Amino acid sequence: MSGKVDVGAATRTFLAHTEEHLVSYLEACVHCGNCADACHFYQASGDPRHTPAYKLFPIAKAYRRQKFPLSLFAPGVTERDFKEWEELLFDTCTLCGRCTTVCPMGIDIASIVRGARQAFIKAGLGPEDLLQAADNSRDHGSPLGVTAEKLRDRIEWLEDEHEVPIALDKDKADILLTVSSVEAMKYPDSIVAMAKLLNHAGVNWTLSTKGYEATNFGYLAGKEDVARTMVQRITEAAAAVGAKTVVIPECGHAYGVLRWSAANILGRPLPYTVVHISEFMAQLKRDGKLKLRPMDASITYHDPCQVSRRGGATEDARFVLQDFAKDFREMTPTGNLNWCCGGGGGVQAIARAADLRHKVFKIKMDQVEKTGAQTMVSACSNCRLTMDESKAHWKWEGGLASLVEIVADHLIEDGQSRTPA
Secondary structure, three states: OOOOOOHHHHHHHHHHOOOHHHHHHHHHOOOOOHHHHHOHHHHHHOOHHHOHHHHHHHHHHHHHHHOOOHHHOOOOOOHHHHHHHHHHHHHOOOOOOHHHHHOOOOOOHHHHHHHHHHHHHHOOOOOHHHHHHHHHHHHHOOOOOOOHHHHHHHHHHHHHHHOOOOOEOOOOOOEEEOEOHHHHHOOOHHHHHHHHHHHHHOOOEEEOOOOOEOOOHHHHHOOHHHHHHHHHHHHHHHHHHOOOEEEEOOOHHHHHHHHHHHHHHHOOOOOOEEEEHHHHHHHHHHOOOOOEOOEEEEEEEEOOOOOOOOOOOHHHHHHHHOOOEEEEOOOOOOHHHOOOOOOOOOHHHOHHHHHHHHHHHHHHHHHHHHHOOOEEEEOOHHHHHHHHHHHHHHOOOOEEEEHHHHHHHOEOOOOOOOOOO
16 A cells, blocks of 8 residues: 555445445454454464454444444544555455354455455555556456467467367357466466366367456455456357356356356346356266266365355365265365465465465465375365465475366276276
């Protein structure tokens, strides 16, 4: 945050976001402390400011300052308040929802944090690198600058390198596949793996240069106009090819935004079904269309928060791994209570948050080591990037892998054997 803070504008916007359900949340908090025990940032830092309930303070203070008779006694909001709140709302909340899972009052702190982030944007505030990622999405097609031309070049290279057909810009298709720029630039094998699976399933699918970026940094940064633009691009691309299903790649928040928030963002129902790639693989297996060579390597599974806890697809990845992964070991806790990677909700894009992210990863390291598994598998490229960076920071020797990539690597094509890999 830099420059002069428009305290009045930010305060008014905070108040505008204290709609009835948010105000009820503010009044409902019983200060039990359960959310502190559930928060990876508080567990990693021990800083009481990182208690999730503390993140209610920005809206609570604005509310009390503006509402009579509370305004007679409540202190005014200051520029110093905003500087502290920016760290709390952007750097130390991944919108993972673990605090809500254990809250006896069911307070959805993630929704309050998102409203507060929007207030920051209205006041011209927020982390510059996160806001730049949102602007890149609007202006260049993706947060990492993967333009349509770069995507086309990338797909051509991947087809040649791996000898796998990757459909792009077909006139008509039943399924629109999306990608994340993290995959395009950092983990391109994931794109190849999804193409293998879709080709293996024999479905009519395509990528589209009209709407390909699944991640929505406008949503994460609180930029409502950018959030709408990213949803519109995918929606228009799906309409152009007649797709009734949009497949989200290994990106947790991309799934959460398009599956659960996009209709509200657009103000109308989506004309397609949103499916995460792990759900797509699970359905293929249920339909008898996914046959895999068994894998003997010991693995454990990291649940992306927006796919599992907040997305509702907790069991699909496990169904895919069932029988296929011969030495699968659950972490403790797991599933809907699994610990966040520490980089969701846009935190991965905020450089100054790196030290705390690395501390958070120690929780994950400890979880994996207790299972004795060789490799931690996940279905989110943002989790993977966060954990790869922290793995390098700590020089950790544990393995990290992609669910879609290991599944694609073990596909049984016609004439192949079922010998374990």
